[in-house]
Structure formats: C-alpha cells, structure tokens
Amino acid sequence: MDLFLQTALNGLVLGGIFSLAAVGFSLIFGVIGIVNLTHGVFVVAGAYLALVLHDSFGIDPLIGVLPIGAVLFAVGYAYQRTIIHWAVSRASVEASLVVTFGMAMVFRNLLQLWFGPDVQAITPSYGFQSVAIGEIRIDVVRLAALGASMVILLALALMLARTHFGRAMRAVAQQPLAASLCGLDVRRIFGLTFGMSAALAGASGAIIGIVQPFSAATEVAWTLNAFVVVVLGGIGSPAGALIGGLLLGLINAFTAQYVGPALTQAMMFLVLVGMLLLRPQGILGAAYGETR
C-alpha cells in the first residue's frame, strides 16, 4: 500500500511539472492554432539559463524563474513577429509546423555549441533533503518544484479569466476576425501569447533543472510531452494542462514501478493513440469552442 501511495505521489509531483512545461504549448495551440515544435527548446533553454544563473551568480533557480521568464518572453515575442508570422502569411498554418521544426533543430544545435552536449544538472543547497509523512518520503526539491508550478499555473488561470489581456486573448482565440473588428490588435496579441508561452516554458525549464538532469537533446522529449499533455487534458486552458500533466505523471510513475522503467514511453504513446481515437478533444475539451 505504501509503495502504491509513494508511486502515486511521485507521479503527481512529476505531473505538476509536466503541466507547467506543457501549458505554454497548449496556449499557442489554442489561441493561434500553431503546433510549436520549438517549445521543448524553450524549456531546455530555461534550464540552461538557470544553470548559468546558479553557478555563476549563486541565484536560486526558483528565484531565477523571473529573469529567465523575462528573457524568454522577449525571445518568444520576437520569434512570433518574425519567423512564425512570415511562415503563416507566406505559406500556411501547416507550414508553420515545419518551420518550427526546422528552428528547433537550429536552436538545439546552438545550445549544443554553447553549452556542450553533456548532460547537466542543477544542485541547489537543499538538494538532498527530504520530508517524511509516515512511510512516504518526498524530496524538498520536488516539493518546491511542484509548489512553484502550481503558483504559476494559478496565476496564469487568474490572468486569463480576470484581466483585460486575458479576455482579449480568449476573444482572439475564438474569432480572430471578430476580435480585430472590435479593435483588438490581433497581431500584437499573437506576439504576446507566443512571448508568454516561451516565458512559461523557460520558467518550467528552470524548475525542471533542479529536479531532473537535462541536455540539449532532451528538447524533443519535452515537446512530445507537451503534445501528449494537451491531447490528454484538452487544448488551450491551464486546467486542461494540469489534468493532462497529472495524468501523464501518474502513467509514467505507475508504468515505471509496475510494468518496467523501459516501457514508459511506449505506455505514454499507447494512451495517447487510444485517447486520440476515443476522445480526440481531450478530457476537458478545447477551451475555445469549435472555431479551431
């Protein structure tokens, strides 16, 4: 029983981090309708920035989340306003899939040239402590990571629901044409959405850095994870990302514990393919109605 509870807890903690890593991807997919295959690179870039901040300046990754988010926001905004915008306007929304894929290769190569191909990890001072509740143990790092993820997700959900920018974003997601007729600057909102998505990815990367080892090559896995989370939970909303992420975390933990650690990927994709066939819109459905 303890083993079962421990596995469930590990899965939920892992899932919380998956949720944060996927929510930006989900936002772009829901609002702009683009599958951003560069997403994983933003996650890994966030982890590398956190590593630099931690090793050179002694800044804790959980505080580093803020400057890293700011930097990646600028990168994401510029990226959408130039390359993504060109791809969508000159070719098609589908072509943007290929463009983001090509850019992911370029960015991954750049990261490899800068930081080397080795696997890196961030070890903060509290890295080896853990708390025990009865027989169940949990690392302080993972707890902190989970807490930070939840705070960021909650902030995002509040922003989408309550602020003017959040409403504008949802309006653009539902009907870009109508939104622009109402006086919203759709292109600017697309840019800001992309920036925000990249900032969220970078923040999640900083948090992932203290929990898991990473290298430039792991970006593919983070992009795929994000896709699976979105398909499981539903497109476009923080709640969908949260549910999908937690589910994915549980699937991972239980497969590793009871089936075999080598089969987690296979199990993940099995659930994904099954989900696509049975309920392609995800558990919560698309957040922005039938317009996409």
Added chain:
Amino acid sequence: MTRPARPLAVFAALVAAVAVALAPEALGPFHIRVLQFFFFSAALATAWNLLGGYAGYWSFGHMAFIGIGAFAAAHYAMAFGGGGAGPASMIAPVAVGALSAGGVALVIAYPLLRLRGIYFAIAMLGVSQIAAELTNNVGVLKGGIGVFLPSPTPAGMPPERFFYYLFAVLLGLCLLIAWAIRRTRFGYALLAIREDEDTAMMLGVATERWKIAAFVLSATLTGTAGAIYGYSLGYFTTYSVFRLDFSLNMIVFCLIGGIGTLWGPTIGAALLLFLTQVLLSRFLDVHLMITGALVVATVLLMPGGILRAVGELPRLRPKREGGT
C-alpha cells in the same frame, strides 16, 4: 500534370541507368557508400511521399516500418535460413520483412487514418516509439542484444558495390511505382484526398480504401528498404534501425525537393546529402543547424519545394499553394 511517356523521357531514364551502373568503376569506396546511402534515403523519401505527398497524410513515424522490415527479415533468416547462397538467400527474408511492415500497416491503418493532420503525424510518431521500445524490451525480439543477417554479397564483389546496386534498383522500383500511381485512378484519388477529403468522399471517391492502400504500399516499400538496410549492416540492434532521424529525413527530403512531386524526394535527398555528407563532412557540429535552416528557408522562400519553385517560374501563379 501527367503526360504520356515520351521517347525522350525513356531515353533519359536509360542514360541514367547506364550512368548508375558504370559509376562505381570510377569512384572510390567512400563515394560509393555516399551514393548507396543516397539511393537508400531517396527510396525511403519516395515511399513516404506516396502517403505524405500524394494523400497529404504526414507520417512522423515511418522509421517503424524500417525497423519492422529489418527485424522481421533477420528473425526469418535466423529461424529458417535464407534458402540458397549469395544474393538468392536474401529474397525470402526481404519479402518477409516487406510483408511484415505492410501487414502491421494494414492492421493499424483503419484506426489511425481516421485521424488527420498533426494528430495523424503524432500518432504515427507514437506507433514508432511503441514499436521501438517493444523490440528493445521484449526478450524474444532480441532488439537489445542485436540480431545478425548473413552477408549476401557474391564472392569477389566488394559489399559496398553490391548494396549500391541493390539500393539503386530499389530506388528505381519506388520511382516506377510512384510514377505509375500518378497516372492511374489511384493517384487521382490520393490527390483528391489531399486537396479536400470530405468533398472527395462526397463525390464518391472511396477515400477510406485508397488511403489504406497508399499507407500499406508506402509501408511495404519502406519495409523492403529496411530489410535490405539490415543486410547492409549485417548486425544491428533496435536503435540502429529504429532511428528517429530516418523518420525526419524522409519528410525533410520531400519538403526541400517538392512534396507530392515524382522527383522531389530524390532531388531533395541528393541536395541535402551532397551538402551534409560531401561539402560539410568536416563540420559535423553544425549539420543539424544547416538542415534546420535549409528547411526553414525552403518553407519561407519556396513553400512548394525546389521543383515547384522552378516549375512555376514561367507560368502564371497557380490557384493553390503547395501541399498540405
């Protein structure tokens, strides 16, 4: 687009065949190997193009069929022997490899082809991951420890030259099939599916059946290539045949050359492989960046690929842009 075969085209094909047959006499082993890899890649890309280019169903997981073809061939050869010696020993295992890939495709075709666009692409990626992990972890399949295929090279012939010819023939076969399909009802049905599947269905095109046929054919050809590739390796484990970069390269070659065209995949493969294997063979560090930048530039500057960009220069602007 289709034209009756002209004597000129037949003549050009004959010249190309003779050039391919004689080229190894003038080249060293390294360049023969590069060309061999080019034929292999172009054949894969042409096979992918049947489904991805003609029908518009982009598979991100065609490496599954390479792996299935190679492993099925190896297991058949290890269990029953090839029958005969030299090149003849390849025939039965390669056929088994091809049929296994096609059979797996037939089983998964009906559920998977109900998905469209990016969802189909990612589902195929999932299928290829599942196939790779199962091969690697299920003991009987021996993916983790590796499998052997006996060398089929006839006595007195360098192996790279033997496989050079083999892959050249395979590429010729793939091109012939792709060319033939474009001229038949099958090809028109696939193009109709790519352009607008619902309308095609409404107009009485049996979309379901044609899609499945294209998928299975594409998988069978990919499986054949995989089985022969397995022979050229001799000994291989899961991740020497289930390679994600194979899946991606097929798409990139088609994209750069011109997706949905007959010669596009071959031209794309030739261009990119020449660039990365020959011109930049000393700069391994930046291969990924160059490939990525080329992909981005191709989509931004000529969304239909090189062939369409060249073909459209003298004409008026076409009504539609590129493929899906």
